[in-house]
Amino acid sequence: MKRTVRRSLWFLALPALAAPVLAAVTQGGPSGAKAGGNPFELKFSAPSAAHGQALSATCQGCHGAGGVSTNPDTPRLAGQGAGYIRFQLTAFRAKIRPSPVMQRVASHLRDQDIADLAAYFAARPVGTAWKTEDAALRAQGQALFQGGDAKRNVIACAICHGPDGRGEDRLGVASVTNQSPGYALGVLHEFKGAPSFGGIIHPEAMRIALQPLSEADLRAVAAYLSSMK
Numbered sequence: 001m002k003r004t005v006r007r008s009l010w011f012l013a014l015p016a017l018a019a020p021v022l023a024a025v026t027q028g029g030p031s032g033a034k035a036g037g038n039p040f041e042l043k044f045s046a047p048s049a050a051h052g053q054a055l056s057a058t059c060q061g062c063h064g065a066g067g068v069s070t071n072p073d074t075p076r077l078a079g080q081g082a083g084y085i086r087f088q089l090t091a092f093r094a095k096i097r098p099s100p101v102m103q104r105v106a107s108h109l110r111d112q113d114i115a116d117l118a119a120y121f122a123a124r125p126v127g128t129a130w131k132t133e134d135a136a137l138r139a140q141g142q143a144l145f146q147g148g149d150a151k152r153n154v155i156a157c158a159i160c161h162g163p164d165g166r167g168e169d170r171l172g173v174a175s176v177t178n179q180s181p182g183y184a185l186g187v188l189h190e191f192k193g194a195p196s197f198g199g200i201i202h203p204e205a206m207r208i209a210l211q212p213l214s215e216a217d218l219r220a221v222a223a224y225l226s227s228m229k
Contacts, residue, residue: 039094042086044115052120055113058105067120068127072226073182079126081169085118122169126177130226141224144217155209157221165228172202181226188218 056067059077063069067077077085091097093106093114109117132138143149146163148156157176161167165177176184192210197203213221 039096040087040090042090042111042114044112047082047112047115047119049116049120049123051113052116052118055109055117056120059117062101064127066124066127068124069180071182072130072180073186074180075183076127076178076180077121078124079166079177080121080175081167082115082118082122083169084167084172084174085121086114087172089114089117126166126175126229129178129229130181132181132223132227134223137220138223138227140217141220141222144213144221145224149212152212154212154217157209160205165225176225177228179225181222184225185218185222188213188222192218 059067062071062074063077064071064074067080069076088097089106089109092099092102093109095103097103106114144154145157145161145165147158148154158165160173161176165175167173167175169175188210191203191206192213194203194207197207210218
């Protein structure tokens, strides 16, 4: 799920639809592989994390063993919500989310494969914190993430993502704990620089929340996200 800069900005609106759509990306729905059907509807039995682990061997080259990326520009999948992972893989498979590599990988996945991969990565422990050399920058990011800055109308990130950064999978809010630093900063840039999402709740909230933040603030938040635990 490597980041695609600029070309993927429009896709950032999709997580706002995640709450209703994730309800469709569940056990027992019609197969998303059927032509003409809803690409976000999956049909699968009880997910097998063991099978997901076997499938994940092809993911390790980019996302690291167990989904713990060691590349600062590649997202970590370990500990991410199962519903969120299913949603992203389904979007790649349907060629709704840009990324030639991920579209090619996802095109070979059956509904059950997607469910099994999601179960495996969701069950993995979040990777260890990335090291940061700038303690002051991290402290600034922690203050913004946990408490915001009322004087500048900066909303605390913890309101949606939680004080531990683990998000809320049933609402489509991603886990950001110990996310790769370069990837985290890139996503923050994309949200802040995106045009209005027309009131679509989640991405528009992110876009608005990031407007008061300076470049130094964004770097501080990314430093904290990558080193939370």
